[in-house]
Every structure is written in structure tokens, then in C-alpha cells.
Amino acid sequence: MSGGERALRLARAYLSRVAEPPAPALASFVAELGPVRAAELVRRGEVPPAVDSQTSARRAEDRAEDDLRRVARIGGRLVVPEDEEWPAWPFTALSVAASHGLRCGLAPLALWVRGDADLAGLVERAVAVVGSRAASGYGQHVAAEFGFGLAEAGVTVVSGAANGIDGAAHRGALAAGGRTIAVLACGVDVAYPAGHQALLERIPRQGLVVSEYPPGHTPARHRFLTRNRLIAALGDGTVVVEAGRRSGAKNTAATTAALGRVLMAVPGPITSASSQGCHELLRSGEAVAVGSVAEVIESTGRLGDDLVRAGRCDGPGPPQGDAMRVHEALGLAGGRSAEAIAVESGVELARVRALLPELELVGLAERDAAGWKRSQRTTGRGDA
């Protein structure tokens, strides 16, 4: 890293901690003067009043060096707008929204990420899958199916790592051997929710854990709302799987619509409180109904691509293809041995043995006396 590059990264790291996002005055100040000069002036307090009010409380807290070291220790880094992997195109919608005075706008000043994947590459084809923490069994099943199916189709699954729908979506994508991004409302080194510590350590191996908050930042209610705009912006569209009338997912939904992204909602029983928010979105016409992965892909306008990809499935495919093939080789009525599934799917036995518990975890496979079969809850991915 050159000296200039290093100064730039240190400046952005400092700026990411000095103000609570979104900080429009600071963002304009940085855009005008460049991050290095802006950071210098902020540190000295030589800023216009609007910037001062956003930065005065924390301007003496310069932990940039330490933050970069901390995140490096857990396999992370700071991605800045000057990097090639900065998702410039997805964030354009945020800037446009901000220029229209929409509160949901404003690209982040930098992103802390954990994992090796290239961020821009990961969001080239991405769909956000979000919903209630208090999800029903139905909602978690659908989220896992969608996460699995999208990942399998080569689409990155973006979500917020929360309990309920988010977690199920991430797990589905992981089980498919696909790619997923968790956007946090706290530092990428903070395990929140605590029960998702293992999940958050697993995600960087197949995708990225991302946050605009510096290491050690704890979550707060307003940070979830601020974070939601990044989830909406990073996907080509957002699927709301389940949402109560007051679910935070409705905030992500509103942002999705404001950003001009495709908003989708999954219908559910009208007798279920967890689906009320989805029904409101459908009834108002804000969201389009989606009942399968194919419909999500169709709605986000990438069907052509996927038909081409599907045509390639006969040859040796990407890793996510294995999970699909194993799933399709599962017994329907009674179980089958892993050996039989390996023969049927053409996937090597060791990989079959690794994938089966993954499929079980997301509710796509179950065991009986004879071996492995498809879960009773699911008879085909496309219909689920």
C-alpha cells in the first residue's frame, strides 16, 4: 500500500467513526475537499457549523490505526469509495435519493467488511431477503428456500443477520454453497444477535459481513433503520418474506421502493400476524407478489441470464450446483443412503456427506430409517 493510499484509508477510517451515519453535512464536506483534507479539518474542528454539530462529540477519538488493525485480525478490511471493489453503481441510487432530499439516501463514507470476497463482484447479482425477527415456521421455511434457491442460481443473498427471516435466508444461501452478505447495524466484530455468532463467523467464508459502523460499535434502534438503506441498495430488489404491521422490514421495503428497486412480498396466510405487513404491501400495490425463486428472479429482470445459466447445468457446475443436485436426488417418499444419492446426483460421496446436514439445517432434507429424503414441508424448490 502506498503512503497516499494508506493516508486515504486512515482518513476514511477516522471519518467512519467521527459521525453517526447518515451525516449529510459531513458527506458533502468530504465530497468537496477529499477525505484526507476533510479528516484533517474535522480533527482540528475547523469546519462549518453543520459539520461541526455532526462531528464535535467524537472528533478527538482518532482510532483509525487501531480500527484497521482490529478488523485485519478477524480477516477484515476497510473498503473505501476509491477502491475498485466499491459498489459504486448500487450506491448511485442512494446518492440520487439524497439529492432529492430523501432521508433514506446517502452512500456510506466507507464500509468495514469481513471476508475475502470482492464486494462489487458479490453484488453484481444480488437480492435482499428480509423480514421479521419474530418469524413463523412458514416464514423461516420460505426464507431458507429462497436463500437456497437464489444462491444456487448464482444470486448473492443480502440480509441483516437478524433472528428469524434474515438468519434463515443467510443459512439457505450457505447451505447451497452460494454467496451471501450480512449487513450489520454494529461493528463487523460484534456478534449480534449473540445466537448468530457462529453464523456471522461462517458467512465470511462464502461471502461478506459488512457494516458502515467501525469495529466495536454496538447496535442501536436507529442504526437498524440506517443500516436498512444499505440492504435495499445492495440488492437488485428486496423480498419481504414475512413482516408484521410494525416490522422493521417495512422500513427496508419503503427504502427499496424509494430507491427505485424492485419490491417483492411473499403472500402468507391472512390469519397470520407475521404476514400482515406483506399483505399491506401487496394490497397497496407497492410490492409484487412472489411465490418462488423463479418469480423473484423474473421480477428482478434477470430471467434471460438464468435461462442461459440453467442450460449450462449439465456440465460441471459451480459449487452451488452440487447442493441442487443432491437435493434433487433425495428420496421423495422414503429415505435414500448417501451412497445412492451420490450415484443419482453424480456428486462425489464426500461432498454429498458434507451437504446433507446443511440441507437438513435449512429444512430441505430430513432423515429416516432408510436414509435421507426431502423434507415433508417441501416437494420442489420452484413451488415452495
Added chain:
Amino acid sequence: MSGGERALRLARAYLSRVAEPPAPALASFVAELGPVRAAELVRRGEVPPAVDSQTSARRAEDRAEDDLRRVARIGGRLVVPEDEEWPAWPFTALSVAASHGLRCGLAPLALWVRGDADLAGLVERAVAVVGSRAASGYGQHVAAEFGFGLAEAGVTVVSGAANGIDGAAHRGALAAGGRTIAVLACGVDVAYPAGHQALLERIPRQGLVVSEYPPGHTPARHRFLTRNRLIAALGDGTVVVEAGRRSGAKNTAATTAALGRVLMAVPGPITSASSQGCHELLRSGEAVAVGSVAEVIESTGRLGDDLVRAGRCDGPGPPQGDAMRVHEALGLAGGRSAEAIAVESGVELARVRALLPELELVGLAERDAAGWKRSQRTTGRGDA
């Protein structure tokens, strides 16, 4: 009845049997010459070729006198366009559709009805509630709730008396002490489906059983499709509660849209085959999502009326108000005695005792050791 009136009714009775509806050439012929003269010429075979091909097979079958007697014996009559109770306005949409060459068009030549209610009065405020015969428990529950709630709000529930959704909707309306119309694809004296014989005998006491087919006519596949246009035409809108991909309810839905009526669909689990047809209607934007009786009423554009009615509920209300009051007086956690419910609801004990089994029948009430309570499946009508 005057001689002219009698001749008219006999002519329409004859015409209703002589051609298989919809018979556009015959309809034009009748519109041009009047029913008495048209019937005379049809009987003699002195008709244009198009009319001849629609009537030659049955023109010798003049059972008008007998048909009128048969239907009178079961408390029925023939309603003709010349009657005040002819639903002229609801059928206008059919004529308009026919004039645009739509197959779903064409008002019936006459309607055989069973029951005392005034047909035009009954459809002044009406909503069709339709769906699959192979309905899920969820679908039947929703149909019963909607039937109950609509009837309670003074809206006539129109359906087709089929197994599954139709039957549940009718039963819900009956349980509320409200009004319902069953439009059959066979004679009003034919019990089809056989399991609905009791239902079909019950409906005329609170509404009407209606058919354009003469007494004794048996149902046939094409007659269901032809019948569906009348269901669509008689409602201000149609709610599809559940429909598989190939359900006949989708035909009623298409007709509803073609007639310019409000088409509504109830969301359900995307994992349920019974909801696939509803989701297709929602996804394509053909139908608006409805999740409660209030939303159905709002969608059919009568909200103002209903708020006024709701305001009157404190005073002595129409019969359907009793069922609502009894339902609201049911225990939530544990059961209550009929006496306690009478006190709580202000509905007289005999009526409470009559209504409780009705509510049980449609799944709105259940018994326990202590008495009657709300069904576990339902905690509030508006949310169901």
C-alpha cells in the same frame, strides 16, 4: 296473474329450456320480437338458421306449464326480465360484454329461483365468494369468516354451492343470519353436490337458490363455466379465496375482470397448491389482495355505507347483528354459558341458543366444559 303475464312467463319458461345457454342468436331473436312471439316461432321452427341450430333439438319439448308447477311445489318461481325484481342493472355488464363479442356475456333469458326474497333487492349489495372445491382447511376457514362477516355487514354472499370454498361461504352467511345466493349449474330442484342437499334447502330461507337451467336439468362441465358469468355479474366484486392453477374459480375471476367488476384474491401460503391460482392473480395485478372483510368492503367501494351502518349497531339491529353480538360475547380463554352470553350480548336467550350451533358449524365457536368460547382458530373477525 293476468293472461298476458301468464303467457309471457310460459314463453320465457319454454325458451329457458329450448336452448342451451348462452344462446346469442336466440337472445337477439327474443329481444327483437318479444318472448311470446319468439317462443311461438321457435315452436313452429319458423326461425333464422342461427336460431334454428340453437333450438331445433329441443323445440318440441314444451314443458313450460309443468316446469312452473314443479318449481312452485318447492317454493320457487320463474323470474323474468319483465319483473321488477329482475336484476337489470347487474346484468347490464353482461350485455355490454356480449356487445363487445365477449363469450362471457349475455344475460339469461329468465331465472328459476327458489326462496321468497326479492332478487333485485338481494343483489343491491352483493359480493361473490368463490374458490376451489378441493379447498384446504385454511381456505374453508377464510371462506366461512368472509361469508359471515359480509353477511353481517348486510352484504349478500353470492356463490356456487360447490364443495369446498363455496359451501363454506354460504354457511358463513347463514350462520350470521345474513343473506346468500347460490347460483347453480343445474335445476334449482336438483341437489348437486349431493352432500349439499341440506344446505340447498336451507339457503332459500335466508336467500335464494338461482339457476338459468330449468327444473330437472343436471349439471355438466360446460354449464359450470356458463353459470360462472352469473356469479360474477351478480356481485359488486368477486373474492377468490383459494384456487389451484386450474381451478374453475379462475374462470369466474376472468369473467369478473371482463365485466369490469372488482376482482379480489386472498393470499395464502405459497407452499399450498390451493393458493397458487390466487397468487397468479395477485402477481399479474389482475386481482387486489384482501385479507379481511373490511378490505373486501373497502375494495368494492361501499366503505362509506358501512361506516354509517356500523354507527347504527348500538340500537336494535337487523338479524345479522345478533350473530355478531353473540360472537363477540363468546368467552376468549374459557367457555361461557348461553345465559351469560345472552346477558353480555343483549340478545334474547332463545336466539342465542339457536345461533351458537350455527357459529360452531362455521368454526367461529366451540364448546368446552364451561360452555361456549371463540374458536381457537379465530380471535377477531376483522383480522381473519
